[in-house]
Amino acid sequence: MTHHPTGPAPAVGPSIETVGWVGSARDGAVRLIDQTLLPVEFSRIDCRDVETVWEAIKMLRVRGAPAIGIAAAYGAVLGARGQGLGSVDAVVSSLRAAAAHLRTSRPTAVNLFWALDRMQRTAEAEATTAPGPEVLLDHLLDEARAIEQEDRAMCRAIGRFGAELLEPGHGILTHCNAGGLATSDYGTALAVIFSAVEQGKAVHVYADETRPLLQGARLTAWELQRRGIPVTLICDNMAPQVMKEGKIQAVVVGADRIAANGDTANKIGTYGVALAAKAHDIPFYVAAPSSTFDLSLPDGSSIPIEQRDPREITHGFGRQTAPEGVEVYNPAFDVTPSRMITAIITERGVIRPVTADAVADLIGT
Numbered sequence: 001m002t003h004h005p006t007g008p009a010p011a012v013g014p015s016i017e018t019v020g021w022v023g024s025a026r027d028g029a030v031r032l033i034d035q036t037l038l039p040v041e042f043s044r045i046d047c048r049d050v051e052t053v054w055e056a057i058k059m060l061r062v063r064g065a066p067a068i069g070i071a072a073a074y075g076a077v078l079g080a081r082g083q084g085l086g087s088v089d090a091v092v093s094s095l096r097a098a099a100a101h102l103r104t105s106r107p108t109a110v111n112l113f114w115a116l117d118r119m120q121r122t123a124e125a126e127a128t129t130a131p132g133p134e135v136l137l138d139h140l141l142d143e144a145r146a147i148e149q150e151d152r153a154m155c156r157a158i159g160r161f162g163a164e165l166l167e168p169g170h171g172i173l174t175h176c177n178a179g180g181l182a183t184s185d186y187g188t189a190l191a192v193i194f195s196a197v198e199q200g201k202a203v204h205v206y207a208d209e210t211r212p213l214l215q216g217a218r219l220t221a222w223e224l225q226r227r228g229i230p231v232t233l234i235c236d237n238m239a240p241q242v243m244k245e246g247k248i249q250a251v252v253v254g255a256d257r258i259a260a261n262g263d264t265a266n267k268i269g270t271y272g273v274a275l276a277a278k279a280h281d282i283p284f285y286v287a288a289p290s291s292t293f294d295l296s297l298p299d300g301s302s303i304p305i306e307q308r309d310p311r312e313i314t315h316g317f318g319r320q321t322a323p324e325g326v327e328v329y330n331p332a333f334d335v336t337p338s339r340m341i342t343a344i345i346t347e348r349g350v351i352r353p354v355t356a357d358a359v360a361d362l363i364g365t
């Protein structure tokens with residue numbers, strides 16, 4: 001991978017492109033912000049092969065369900081180049097092999113699998129009509145770009161629908177990062193906040209730092225600060241206390257996979273936040289695009305939960321904070337039952353109450 005230390009982040013604009021493509025289909029690369037370096041260093045990396053994209057997803061250089069899906073779609077284009085563009089069949093089989101490898105990077109965010117399925121369907125459908133391998137490769141890049149552009153639109157629609165649920169002066173609790181860095185550029189949970197602020201609704205965000213990888217501290221606080229939105233960083237175990245003190249009027253989180261009944265997998269700790277919100281009668285909102293729903297699962301009991309390296313807990317950011325050899329449990333996600341979710345905010349509208357019928361009506365059967 002090629003790092004592009006680009007110094008300070010670009011000036012605040014409508015968005016920061018989290019992951020994209022630079023160059024032509026034949027010799028281009030996937031360019032993504034290396035989020036493991038934030039907030040101290042803003043640097044992008046160019047990935048020129050599938051393995052580099054796989055590693056970037058695995059190591060959370062690019063992370064967040066929609067951003068992972070976009071990165072995987074572009075990674076499939078890299079893979080389709082395979083060992084040259086000898087024939088249309090070679091391009092299709094190379095893409096299949098790349099998709100199979102990218103599917104092993106992380107198991108929970110359904111957007112990864114949704115995006116790769118879509119790229120494979122495109123390749124197989126175009127294979128029968130494409131005049132040659134180069135044209136097919138161009139069309140595959142067009143499809144990956146469409147996935148990115150559609151996500152941009154979905155994020156803004158989520159923002160518009162969600163902003164209606166927030167009131168000026170509200171304290172909003174967030175968990176992990178569901179901002180522009182977790183998507184194409186504008187976020188899901190943070191899109192709700194960005195849109196409310198753009199509508200003149202001044203809100204104050206309380207951001208859970210979100211152990212062990214601190215996406216809240218490193219990424220959410222950074223995104224909000226650079227937009228001038230008031231943010232207070234708290235440890236995860238402080239969330240119930242700030243609720244008890246009356247500082248929180250709503251919780252907004254993202255999602256990695258939502259089952260047909262609305263059960264939602266999200267960063268570990270989300271379920272605990274939902275329990276605390278319930279106990280304090282605070283609305284608990286999930287913000288997610290339709291690409292994060294997995295209607296093949298009737299409920300959340302079979303959502304695959306990623307188990308990650310124990311060293312993320314015992315040696316977080318390079319400092320040992322636990323005795324050698326201690327037993328560690330490090331699930332990266334948990335599942336919040338739909339009965340604890342006030343509403344799910346999507347680009348198609350708001351699902352409320354959260355029931356299988358309501359999900360089917362808005363998202364599909």
Ligand SMILES: CSC[C@H]1O[C@H](OP(=O)(O)O)[C@H](O)[C@@H]1O
Pocket residue numbers: 060063064065066175176177178179182183187188189215253254255256266267268332
């Ligand atoms: C808009 S999806 C954001 C979602 O993804 C995060 O997980 P990770 O940082 O491990 O990719 C977290 O669950 C966020 O809520």
